Amino acid sequence: MRLLDEESIENIATGAAFFGAGGGGNPFLGKLMALEAIKKNGPVKLLDVSEIDDDDYFCPAAIMGAPAVMMEKIPKGDEFERVFTMLSQYTGHRFVGTFPMEAGGVNSMVPIALAASLGIPLVDCDGMGRAFPELQMVTFYLGGVAATPMVITDEKGNAGVIKTIDAKWAERLARVETVEMGGSATVALYPSSGAQIKQNGIRGIVTLCEQVGLRIRDAHLNPAKALAEILEVTNGHLIFEGKVIDVERRTERGFNVGDIKIDGFNDFQDQHLSVLIQNENLLALRNGKPLVMTPDLIEIVDADTLLPVTTEVIKYGKRVKVLATPADARWRTEAGIKTAGPRYFGFDYDYRPVEELVKEG
Amino acid sequence: MRLLDEESIENIATGAAFFGAGGGGNPFLGKLMALEAIKKNGPVKLLDVSEIDDDDYFCPAAIMGAPAVMMEKIPKGDEFERVFTMLSQYTGHRFVGTFPMEAGGVNSMVPIALAASLGIPLVDCDGMGRAFPELQMVTFYLGGVAATPMVITDEKGNAGVIKTIDAKWAERLARVETVEMGGSATVALYPSSGAQIKQNGIRGIVTLCEQVGLRIRDAHLNPAKALAEILEVTNGHLIFEGKVIDVERRTERGFNVGDIKIDGFNDFQDQHLSVLIQNENLLALRNGKPLVMTPDLIEIVDADTLLPVTTEVIKYGKRVKVLATPADARWRTEAGIKTAGPRYFGFDYDYRPVEELVKEG
Numbered sequence: 145m146r147l148l149d150e151e152s153i154e155n156i157a158t159g160a161a162f163f164g165a166g167g168g169g170n171p172f173l174g175k176l177m178a179l180e181a182i183k184k185n186g187p188v189k190l191l192d193v194s195e196i197d198d199d200d201y202f203c204p205a206a207i208m209g210a211p212a213v214m215m216e217k218i219p220k221g222d223e224f225e226r227v228f229t230m231l232s233q234y235t236g237h238r239f240v241g242t243f244p245m246e247a248g249g250v251n252s253m254v255p256i257a258l259a260a261s262l263g264i265p266l267v268d269c270d271g272m273g274r275a276f277p278e279l280q281m282v283t284f285y286l287g288g289v290a291a292t293p294m295v296i297t298d299e300k301g302n303a304g305v306i307k308t309i310d311a312k313w314a315e316r317l318a319r320v321e322t323v324e325m326g327g328s329a330t331v332a333l334y335p336s337s338g339a340q341i342k343q344n345g346i347r348g349i350v351t352l353c354e355q356v357g358l359r360i361r362d363a364h365l366n367p368a369k370a371l372a373e374i375l376e377v378t379n380g381h382l383i384f385e386g387k388v389i390d391v392e393r394r395t396e397r398g399f400n401v402g403d404i405k406i407d408g409f410n411d412f413q414d415q416h417l418s419v420l421i422q423n424e425n426l427l428a429l430r431n432g433k434p435l436v437m438t439p440d441l442i443e444i445v446d447a448d449t450l451l452p453v454t455t456e457v458i459k460y461g462k463r464v465k466v467l468a469t470p471a472d473a474r475w476r477t478e479a480g481i482k483t484a485g486p487r488y489f490g491f492d493y494d495y496r497p498v499e500e501l502v503k504e505g
Numbered sequence: 506m507r508l509l510d511e512e513s514i515e516n517i518a519t520g521a522a523f524f525g526a527g528g529g530g531n532p533f534l535g536k537l538m539a540l541e542a543i544k545k546n547g548p549v550k551l552l553d554v555s556e557i558d559d560d561d562y563f564c565p566a567a568i569m570g571a572p573a574v575m576m577e578k579i580p581k582g583d584e585f586e587r588v589f590t591m592l593s594q595y596t597g598h599r600f601v602g603t604f605p606m607e608a609g610g611v612n613s614m615v616p617i618a619l620a621a622s623l624g625i626p627l628v629d630c631d632g633m634g635r636a637f638p639e640l641q642m643v644t645f646y647l648g649g650v651a652a653t654p655m656v657i658t659d660e661k662g663n664a665g666v667i668k669t670i671d672a673k674w675a676e677r678l679a680r681v682e683t684v685e686m687g688g689s690a691t692v693a694l695y696p697s698s699g700a701q702i703k704q705n706g707i708r709g710i711v712t713l714c715e716q717v718g719l720r721i722r723d724a725h726l727n728p729a730k731a732l733a734e735i736l737e738v739t740n741g742h743l744i745f746e747g748k749v750i751d752v753e754r755r756t757e758r759g760f761n762v763g764d765i766k767i768d769g770f771n772d773f774q775d776q777h778l779s780v781l782i783q784n785e786n787l788l789a790l791r792n793g794k795p796l797v798m799t800p801d802l803i804e805i806v807d808a809d810t811l812l813p814v815t816t817e818v819i820k821y822g823k824r825v826k827v828l829a830t831p832a833d834a835r836w837r838t839e840a841g842i843k844t845a846g847p848r849y850f851g852f853d854y855d856y857r858p859v860e861e862l863v864k865e866g
Contacts, residue, residue, distance in 0.1 A: 302674045320682060
C-alpha cells in the first residue's frame, strides 16, 4: 500500500495517456478531475493486487464515448458516485475499492477521483494494459467475467442499469445510450471479486504509468535518456519520427475514427507513416506496409517533450515520435486477437507481433 | 370484479385495436398471446379502479417499437415476467396488479398475458384511452407520475433499468435501445400506486374496448346497427368511406411513419382523405383540409366487417370506413395538446376538436 499524492497523479495521468495509445481521454482533463478530488478528500491509497481479499468486491468506473466529445462535455462530478452507488445497490455487493478499466488520460483518473470522494482504495491494475474502444475489449472478458450488470449515466442525471447476455450486447446497448446522451457517458461495469482481479487484472499498470510519466516529465533534462528509459521499461520500439501532414477525423457511431498521416524526418526521411484510429491508434502502416497492429500499442508523442498526443487533439504540423509496445500476452492469444485484433476492426491483415514486423523493417 | 374469459379477450382485442387508432399492435397477434396465457393459467380477474387500494402498487407492461417489426419479431413469452420482476426488485414495490399502458391490439393484451401468468388482477384502466407512439404521451405523465424507473428487455434476454430526469429522456433512451434490440422491445414503466391510478387512469377502457369489440364481432348480423351503436358508445363520428389508393410507409427512428391515401365512395364520392401516421393515425386531411387532429382518435376499419385496420397492415385496394372519436378531456388541455397535439408531431396546425371540424364540414 502507498498513497497517491498530487505528484503521483500528475505522473500517472501522463503515463496513462501514453499507454492509452491515442485514446482513453485527454490527460489534462483527467488530471484536473483527480487533483480536485484529492484536494477535497485527501490522498488515495493504492493497493497492490496481492493485498486485496479474494472475496471482496471491486468495481471500475470509466467515461465511455468519443474522446473529442468528452473534451467538450466535462463530467459534472457526481456521475462517478452515482454509477458506483447504483451498481452496488443493484448487485447487492459493497464495493470496497475501484480500479481503472483501461489506461488513459481520463480513464486512469476517473477511478482516482472516485476513490478519493468515496474514501476507498485504488487497486494497482486495469483491464486492458492500454485503452481500447469497446466494452468487450477487456482482459476480464477474455477471462470469463461478465461485463454486466453495468450502470450508465449522464451529467444531467439520467441513468440506467444494463444487464445483457454477453459483453458485446453490453457494448451495443451502452453505445447507443452514450450517443443519445450526447456522445459521452459515465459507466461502472465488470464488477469483480478480488479473486477475479487476481486472475484477470493487468497488474501494476498504475505504477508503470507513473514510471513512464515521471520520465516524460523529466524528458527536458535529457530527452535521449528519457526515451531510452521509456523504451526499456515498456519493452518498446521507436518506430517513426516525423511531421503530421494530414488528419482525417470524424465522429461515427459514437467513436472518433480516422487516419493520421505523418511524413518522416531524421532517420525516417522520405518515409511515410499512416496511423488508422478508432478512438485509439489501431494500425500503423509504413509506406503502405503494416508495422504495428492492434492489440499491440501505437503511441504518438511530441517529438521534443515526449508528451503523449491523443487522437482527439493531434493536428497538422505537429512534430511527433511514434513508439510501439507489445500488448499483454493475453491480447496475443487466439481469443485476444479475435476480440481486438486487426480483423475485428475491419483491417484485412492477420495479426503479427510488433517485434517481428519491426525486425523485418 | 369480474373474470375475463376467452370470449371477453377476443372482444377486448378487437375493441382495443379500434381505440389503438391505427397503432398499439396487431389484434390477432395480441389475442394469441393472451389466449395462450389464460389457457395455461386460467381466466384473469378484472378489477374496477374503485376496487383497488390507494397504497398498493401496480405496473403496466407493453411492447414498444414499430408495429411492423413487432409482427415479425414475436415475443418469446418470458419478457413480460422479466420486466415486471426486475422493476419490482429495483423499486422495492410488490406489484399486486397490472394494467394496459395504451389501448391497442397488442398492448391491451400484454397485461392480460402477464396477469394470467403471474396470477394477479388486471385493472380496468389505461394511460391513454387510445394508443400513442411515445412514452411521455400518457395521462400519468400529464398528472405528474414518473415514467421511470422503467425496465426494457428483448427476446434474447438483454435487459436494462432506465431512470431519467423526465419522461422525454425515458422515451429517448428506451427508443435507441428498442432500435438496437431489433426494432421492438418489452417494457414495464410508470409504476403507480392505487391513488395515482385513481387520479390518472382512463377508467373503464378495458370494458369499453370489450363493448366495441362485441359490436364489431356481431356487425355481420346488421352492419348499420353495429356502426350506429359504436358511434353511440364512443361518442364518435363517421368521417369517411372509400378505397385505399396508396400507402406510403417506412420505418424511421424506430417508428412506422407514412401517409394513407383514400378515395371516397358512397356519400364521400369525389372526395379524398389523407391520413398521416407515426405508428398511429395522427392527422386526417379531407381534400387537403384538416378534419381530425391528434389527440382525437382516427379509426380506420374494414368497410364491411368494421374490423379495425392497423397502420402496419393497411394496403392498396382496401375498402374502409374512417371514424373519429374525441380524445379524453385530459388530452384536450394545454398540457395534453403540447404533449400529443398536431404541432408536437410537426404538423403546422393549431389543434381543433373533431366535433367542431366535423360540424364545419
